[in-house]
Amino acid sequence: MESNKIINFQSLSQNVGRFSLRNKKFIIPQMNRIGSHLLAAAFRGFGIDAMVMENHKGLDLGMEYTSGKECFPCQITTGNILYFLKNEKERLGESFKPESYIYFMPEADGPCRFGMYNKYQRIILDSFDEFDRVKIGSLSSDDSYSLNGLVEEDQVRGLRKASYFSVVVADILDRLLWRVRPYEREPGSTDDFIESSMHQMEDTFAKYGPGNAFDKILSKLEDIVREGRALIDPAIPPKPLIGMVGEIYLRTQVHANQDVIRVLEKYGAEVVNASICEWVNYTTYDGLRDAKIGFRLNLKQLRLRALKEYLKRALNFGTELFYQQSKQRQVYKSVRSVMDLAEDHEVGHLEKILKERDLFSFDVGTEACLSIPGIVEYAMEGYNGVVNVYPFTCMPSTLTSAIVKPLMNKLRIPYLDTPYDSSFQPGREAAIRTFMYQAQQHLERNGRKDFSRHG
Numbered sequence: 001m002e003s004n005k006i007i008n009f010q011s012l013s014q015n016v017g018r019f020s021l022r023n024k025k026f027i028i029p030q031m032n033r034i035g036s037h038l039l040a041a042a043f044r045g046f047g048i049d050a051m052v053m054e055n056h057k058g059l060d061l062g063m064e065y066t067s068g069k070e071c072f073p074c075q076i077t078t079g080n081i082l083y084f085l086k087n088e089k090e091r092l093g094e095s096f097k098p099e100s101y102i103y104f105m106p107e108a109d110g111p112c113r114f115g116m117y118n119k120y121q122r123i124i125l126d127s128f129d130e131f132d133r134v135k136i137g138s139l140s141s142d143d144s145y146s147l148n149g150l151v152e153e154d155q156v157r158g159l160r161k162a163s164y165f166s167v168v169v170a171d172i173l174d175r176l177l178w179r180v181r182p183y184e185r186e187p188g189s190t191d192d193f194i195e196s197s198m199h200q201m202e203d204t205f206a207k208y209g210p211g212n213a214f215d216k217i218l219s220k221l222e223d224i225v226r227e228g229r230a231l232i233d234p235a236i237p238p239k240p241l242i243g244m245v246g247e248i249y250l251r252t253q254v255h256a257n258q259d260v261i262r263v264l265e266k267y268g269a270e271v272v273n274a275s276i277c278e279w280v281n282y283t284t285y286d287g288l289r290d291a292k293i294g295f296r297l298n299l300k301q302l303r304l305r306a307l308k309e310y311l312k313r314a315l316n317f318g319t320e321l322f323y324q325q326s327k328q329r330q331v332y333k334s335v336r337s338v339m340d341l342a343e344d345h346e347v348g349h350l351e352k353i354l355k356e357r358d359l360f361s362f363d364v365g366t367e368a369c370l371s372i373p374g375i376v377e378y379a380m381e382g383y384n385g386v387v388n389v390y391p392f393t394c395m396p397s398t399l400t401s402a403i404v405k406p407l408m409n410k411l412r413i414p415y416l417d418t419p420y421d422s423s424f425q426p427g428r429e430a431a432i433r434t435f436m437y438q439a440q441q442h443l444e445r446n447g448r449k450d451f452s453r454h455g
């Protein structure tokens with residue numbers, strides 16, 4: 001980098017934020033594969049040229065342009081966008097127009113480095129003459145990832161609903177994969193089936209998303225779940241049930257976590273990973289919670305203008321949360337009438353667990369708010385073991401581990417931390433195998449949760 005290009009502070013505010021997606025190519029990073037593809041399809045349905053970036057091929061570039069102190073997901077996504085843009089430039093030659101791309105990198109507020117990824121990546125893109133006009137489209141957890149400003153005003157509500165629905169459906173397809181694959185008759189059949197189901201769902205979203213015809217999407221989803229169920233060999237007995245929590249990128253990105261779910265399955269597990277929807281619901285729940293706190297504080301001081309503002313925020317977040325949770329419940333109820341997939345945790349219930357056990361507080365924020373009570377809930381529900389997946393040095397996940405490990409020891413539930421960076425740890429598989437041996441013993445002693453029953 002040339003010294004005069006290291007930081008252009010104006011660019012951090014001018015080229016990171018909400019930009020209209022009209023006539024732009026909207027580049028979505030791949031976190032969980034299905035979720036990213038369905039989200040892109042939902043956007044395409046609304047006439048936006050959205051696509052999912054290839055994943056993990058640019059890791060060397062990511063390493064080259066970071067110092068090594070950044071979080072692992074930051075290195076991966078930095079490498080991915082550089083790899084993508086360099087390839088685009090090579091492919092298109094003279095007709096490559098950086099200003100026609102908007103790269104999607106959302107952020108979250110709170111005491112965590114995720115809020116800095118897009119700023120850091122802005123600095124890196126600005127150091128390339130050919131990429132400094134690529135804008136970074138950012139949504140924030142501060143307003144629950146509102147889509148205002150990205151599309152025409154009359155599309156915002158419809159696109160938001162379709163996007164949320166795509167997240168719920170992607171969660172279900174992931175849960176179907178993890179539920180069926182350990183019991184499949186034909187090795188490899190579940191992976192193939194889920195891949196083709198994902199593409200079918202992309203078409204369904206592009207077709208029915210714009211009119212918010214969710215009943216049509218749901219009916220297609222039920223058909224897929226029914227077909228997926230038929231891949232199971234009923235003669236295979238129930239396996240130890242493993243609950244997974246952790247940092248959202250690492251626990252859902254199979255390259256980043258070296259396909260940890262598949263490795264657990266190799267040693268006899270059936271895994272349920274925490275959902276993406278849980279995080280989306282959490283940001284809305286937290287917005288409502290903050291608005292209520294602000295309202296109470298200002299009520300005490302009789303500040304009328306601020307009171308009005310907080311009341312408005314509370315109503316907005318409250319309405320959104322009600323919509324999200326009722327939609328999610330509707331989808332789970334519908335697919336669970338076809339197959340015994342795991343239900344999702346409600347965020348309000350998770351906060352209650354933290355308060356009752358005095359383990360942590362939502363006032364602190366971060367994913368620890370979900371991971372800690374999520375683990376406790378798994379333990380109480382009858383899971384046979386819990387895995388915490390996270391990037392090496394991740395603050396919220398290290399905190400989760402410190403709080404939960406002694407608790408799991410007390411409850412005699414097998415627990416495993418799996419921090420990842422780009423290196424391969426020789427002892428990892430042995431640790432997973434030992435953990436699975438303990439989980440198997442736990443199953444033999446205590447049985448396991450039955451998803452066909454509620455609670």
Ligand code: SF4
Nearest residue numbers: 071112113114394395
């Ligand atoms: S959650 Fe962990 S990995 Fe993600 S930004 Fe925060 S500290 Fe980094």
